[in-house]
Structures are given as structure tokens and as C-alpha cells.
Amino acid sequence: MMAATAVVLAVALDTLFGEPPDRLHPVAWLGRAIETLDRDWPAPRFAGVGVVAVIVALAAGLAGGVTAVAETIAAPLGVAVAGVVLWLSMSRRRLLAVARECLDRSGDLAALVGRSTDDLDPARRRSAIAESVAENLADGLVAPLAGFLLGSVHSPAAAAAGTAAVTAIDALDATIGYPDRPLGWASARTDDVVAFVPARLAALAIALAAVDPGAVWRARSTARRPASPNAGWPMATLAAVLGVTVEKPGAYRVGSGSLPTTREVESAITVVDRAAWLAILVTALLVALAPLALQRGSHVLGGVG
Numbered sequence: 001m002m003a004a005t006a007v008v009l010a011v012a013l014d015t016l017f018g019e020p021p022d023r024l025h026p027v028a029w030l031g032r033a034i035e036t037l038d039r040d041w042p043a044p045r046f047a048g049v050g051v052v053a054v055i056v057a058l059a060a061g062l063a064g065g066v067t068a069v070a071e072t073i074a075a076p077l078g079v080a081v082a083g084v085v086l087w088l089s090m091s092r093r094r095l096l097a098v099a100r101e102c103l104d105r106s107g108d109l110a111a112l113v114g115r116s117t118d119d120l121d122p123a124r125r126r127s128a129i130a131e132s133v134a135e136n137l138a139d140g141l142v143a144p145l146a147g148f149l150l151g152s153v154h155s156p157a158a159a160a161a162g163t164a165a166v167t168a169i170d171a172l173d174a175t176i177g178y179p180d181r182p183l184g185w186a187s188a189r190t191d192d193v194v195a196f197v198p199a200r201l202a203a204l205a206i207a208l209a210a211v212d213p214g215a216v217w218r219a220r221s222t223a224r225r226p227a228s229p230n231a232g233w234p235m236a237t238l239a240a241v242l243g244v245t246v247e248k249p250g251a252y253r254v255g256s257g258s259l260p261t262t263r264e265v266e267s268a269i270t271v272v273d274r275a276a277w278l279a280i281l282v283t284a285l286l287v288a289l290a291p292l293a294l295q296r297g298s299h300v301l302g303g304v305g
Contacts, residue, residue, distance in 0.1 A: 002079045003152040003159055004288035007145075009083030010090060011280050018093040026088055027167060030059065034175040044182035052172060052186045059168035064161030071157060082156035086148050089167040091140035092276045099133045099269050103262065112136075114174065123259040124247060130260050130268040131246040134234040137272050137279075138195060138202035139170050145283040146198050152287045159287075169194050179227075192229055199230035202275065203237040209274035215240040225252040238268055 022028040034055060041047035063085045071078030101107025103126070109117045113128045120128060144163045151162030173191035176184040203223075207215040219236035226232040232254055239246050239255025242264050247253045260268065 002075065003082070003156055004284045006079045006083035006086060006152075006156060006159065007148070007280065007284040007287055009080060010086035011092075013084070013087040014090060014093050018097065019091060020088070027171060030055070030168060030171050031175055034172055038176050038183065041183060045185055048176075048183045048186035051176075051183070052169070052190050055172055056165050056168045056190075060161040060165040063164035064157045067160040068155075068157035071155070078156045082148075082160040085160040086144060086163050089144040089147075089163045091136065092273075092280075095133060095136050095140055096269055096273055096276075099129050099265075102129050103265055103269075120249075124249060126262060126265045127246045127259045128248075130238060130242070130244070130265050131235045131248070131254070133269055133272045134202070134206065134238040135231045137206070137275060138199040138230065138234050141276050142202045142205065142279050143167075143170060143195055143198040145279055146201070149283055149286055149290075153290050166194060195230045199233045201279070203233040205275035205279050206234055206237045206241060206271060209278050210241040210271045212241050219255075222254045222256070225254055227251070238271065241271060242268055 019025060034051075037051050067078050067081045067085065070081040098107050098112050102109045102112055109120075109125060109128060113132045117125065117128060143166050147162035147164075147166035148159045149162075151158035151160070169187070169191050172187035175187075177187035177191055178184040179188040203216050203219065204213075207213050215237050216233075218240040219233065222239070223232040223236035226235070226248070232252070235246055236254045239257075242255075242260060244257045244260040244264055245253055245255040247259065
């Protein structure tokens with residue numbers, strides 16, 4: 001229950017304050033640190049493996065270590081620190097706010113989608129917003145929650161470490177994770193493995209939030225079109241829910257139908273928001289129930305012994 005309290009704290013902080021500004025955000029600091037490593041190395045593929053190992057170990061070790069020290073002072077303090085780590089790793093309020101700003105053309109679309117958008121017409125701008133909110137639901141919320149859930153079975157410190165490790169892997173992929181570059185190959189492949197389950201859980205959350213569970217099944221025909229083995233699933237599921245196509249020019253077309261209208265993108269943002277809350281609720285419940293299930297399982301095994 002204490003670990004579940006950390007989830008509640010993280011969500012409360014995100015709802016009340018959103019994310020800290022970049023100059024104060026540890027994940028932004030991490031991204032800048034990774035950028036300094038993006039250089040010509042004598043053995044770039046080997047160096048890329050080392051960069052992943054060092055960055056993930058440092059992020060997980062720092063988050064887990066600070067939380068463990070806090071636990072030794074007082075158990076509730078450790079839970080609070082774990083909640084802050086999760087808050088700093090997740091993105092719900094900011095993602096949706098930026099998406100809405102981009103829709104009314106007051107926001108920086110390039111920052112949301114992570115690529116140049118100067119040559120996009122209005123329809124493809126709307127498409128970029130829809131696909132980005134779906135993909136970022138997986139990377140920016142479901143994946144950190146999954147890392148927290150797995151670690152919480154052991155302790156708040158392990159939960160914080162799991163969240164930080166997942167966030168570091170996502171930051172590595174976003175910064176240098178280009179599979180056609182030797183240095184970024186390890187980052188991209190590591191992210192593919194870590195994001196495999198969260199991406200599909202995000203797709204399921206989108207379908208359930210839209211009260212359209214069959215959308216995941218309908219999405220399967222186009223979900224594999226993007227080069228990423230994961231990003232296509234939440235995007236294709238959202239497109240199936242809306243009955244539209246989302247497109248990255250020259251790369252892929254996902255879904256069926258026309259490019260989304262403004263109203264359909266507004267619906268996409270609403271569905272992703274509901275999916276985010278569903279993922280948070282399920283995570284909090286699982287974090288609360290996991291220790292009870294483990295305790296009951298140990299009693300059963302003890303009785304058999």
C-alpha cells in the first residue's frame with residue numbers, strides 16, 4: 001500500500017504542477033549529458049553498448065540509492081522520494097497540454113514529434129499530433145509505470161530504480177538511438193526490447209478508454225508499418241478508434257481512412273487522456289496487490305513444504 005501511495009503522489013504532483021521546466025528537470029539534464037557523448041568514438045558500436053550500460057546504471061543507481069537512504073531515515077520518506085522519481089519520469093499533463101497547444105498552432109510541433117515539421121501541410125500537422133500523443137503515452141507514461149511496478153515488488157528503492165532505468169533508456173533512444181548509426185545502435189535496440197510490452201499495453205489502454213476493445217485487432221494490419229517494432233501499435237490503435245490514417249511522409253501510413261480533422265485530433269487527445277488515467281489506476285492497484293499476492297504465494301509454498 002505504501003508503494004501505491006507513491007503512485008498517487010506522483011500523479012498528484014503531475015496533475016498539480018506538470019513537469020518542472022527544463023533547466024530544473026533531471027531528465028533534461030540527462031539528455032544534455034547524453035548529447036556530450038554523441039561524438040566519433042574509435043569503436044562506435046562497442047562505445048554505444050558502454051554508453052547504455054553506464055547511463056542506465058548511473059540513473060538507476062542514483063534514483064534507487066537516494067530512495068534507499070530516505071527509507072533508512074523513515075519509511076514514508078522513502079515512499080515520498082520514490083513518488084517524486086516517478087513524477088519526474090512520467091509525462092501526462094505536459095504531453096496533453098503541448099498537444100492541445102500544437103493543435104491551435106500556439107505550440108512547438110517539432111518539439112512534440114521530434115522532427116522537422118516545416119514542410120507539413122495542416123492535415124499532416126494534425127496527423128503528427130495524433131500519432132505523437134499515442135506514441136508518447138507508451139514512452140512517457142506506461143513504460144515508467146511498468147518499471148515502477150516491477151521494482152515495487154521488492155521495495156520503493158527498487159521501484160525508483162526501475163523507473164529511472166526505463167526513463168534513461170528512453171532518453172538514450174531519443175537522443176542518439178538511430179539504428180543506422182553505430183553509436184546509437186545499442187540504444188535503439190535496448191529501447192525496442194524495453195518498450196515492447198508497454199507499447200502494446202498502451203494500445204490496449206487506448207482501445208479500452210475508447211470502449212472499443214476490437215481496435216487493437218483492427219490495428220494489427222498496419223501497426224508493423226513503422227520501422228520501430230513498437231511505436232506502430234499505439235498509433236495504429238488510436239487510428240482505428242478514430243477511423244483515420246496517420247502518416248509520416250516518406251516513412252509510413254498507419255490506419256485507414258482520411259487524415260484526421262481538428263475535431264478528430266481533439267477526440268484523440270481525450271482518448272489518450274482517459275487511457276493515461278486507466279494505466280495509472282491499474283498500476284496503483286497492481287502495486288498495492290502485488291505484495292499480498294506474493295505473501296499468499298509464500299504461505300502456500302510453505303504449507304506444501
